[in-house]
Amino acid sequence: MADTERVLVIIPAAGSGTRFGGDVPKQFLPLGGKPLVQRVVERFLFDAVVTRVVVPVLDMLLNAVKESPGERVKFVAGGATRLQSVAAGLAAAGDEFDLVAVHDAVRPFFSPDTFHATLDAARTHGAAFPGIPLPDTIHEIRDEAIASTPDRSVLVAAQTPQCFRIDVLRDILTRAAREDANATDEAGLAAKYGHRVQLVPGDSMNFKITRPEDLVMAERIYAEWGGGEE
Numbered sequence: 001m002a003d004t005e006r007v008l009v010i011i012p013a014a015g016s017g018t019r020f021g022g023d024v025p026k027q028f029l030p031l032g033g034k035p036l037v038q039r040v041v042e043r044f045l046f047d048a049v050v051t052r053v054v055v056p057v058l059d060m061l062l063n064a065v066k067e068s069p070g071e072r073v074k075f076v077a078g079g080a081t082r083l084q085s086v087a088a089g090l091a092a093a094g095d096e097f098d099l100v101a102v103h104d105a106v107r108p109f110f111s112p113d114t115f116h117a118t119l120d121a122a123r124t125h126g127a128a129f130p131g132i133p134l135p136d137t138i139h140e141i142r143d144e145a146i147a148s149t150p151d152r153s154v155l156v157a158a159q160t161p162q163c164f165r166i167d168v169l170r171d172i173l174t175r176a177a178r179e180d181a182n183a184t185d186e187a188g189l190a191a192k193y194g195h196r197v198q199l200v201p202g203d204s205m206n207f208k209i210t211r212p213e214d215l216v217m218a219e220r221i222y223a224e225w226g227g228g229e230e
């Protein structure tokens with residue numbers, strides 16, 4: 001890797017979704033006593049390959065966090081959608097990056113090896129994402145009955161960090177804004193717009209915390225890992 005390569009990480013955390021049923025958006029629920037998003041930021045900061053981490057958050061939270069971070073972290077105002085939050089993060093980060101990783105705030109157990117492999121693949125191919133095979137058969141449902149059963153062997157579940165050369169990410173965000181397109185996954189959007197998006201083997205530990213039982217499991221893993229890097 002070139003010494004001068006600059007890597008930006010964007011962690012969109014401006015959603016107000018509280019699928020857990022409480023008042024706190026799930027990315028701010030505590031893991032080992034600190035908000036999930038903070039755990040994720042710290043894990044990236046621990047990695048010397050990362051030049052800067054930008055975290056788009058809700059306006060009301062921006063005032064609360066403005067004081068804290070150091071030079072490598074920046075909190076910015078998010079947008080109305082996930083994609084707009086990623087775009088806001090990219091705009092606020094400045095131009096001087098080569099590669100950009102977009103990571104879910106609710107995946108605290110991503111592996112540095114997978115992150116580096118995904119960055120490498122993005123450097124070569126333009127875009128890359130970690131994916132894992134599906135353990136369950138997936139059915140498409142209509143009227144509460146199976147309409148079709150896609151071939152499981154050609155499906156993967158998409159994880160993050162999803163990595164892009166900055167020109168590729170700019171291209172897809174610009175086109176999505178023009179078309180008012182939305183997406184939950186930037187890798188899929190890049191593929192839709194004709195970019196090759198390379199698959200990198202993901203890791204089942206890199207699960208997304210979306211249900212209360214996921215958080216219980218995460219606390220257990222966190223405790224077992226001896227509190228992470230602390």
Ligand code: C5P
Nearest residue numbers: 012013014015017078079080081082085
């Ligand atoms: O609500 P949903 O789970 O689809 O959001 C996916 C991710 O995108 C979450 O981490 C959420 O914080 C983020 N997001 C955002 N800005 C929005 C909406 C969602 O950063 N306006």
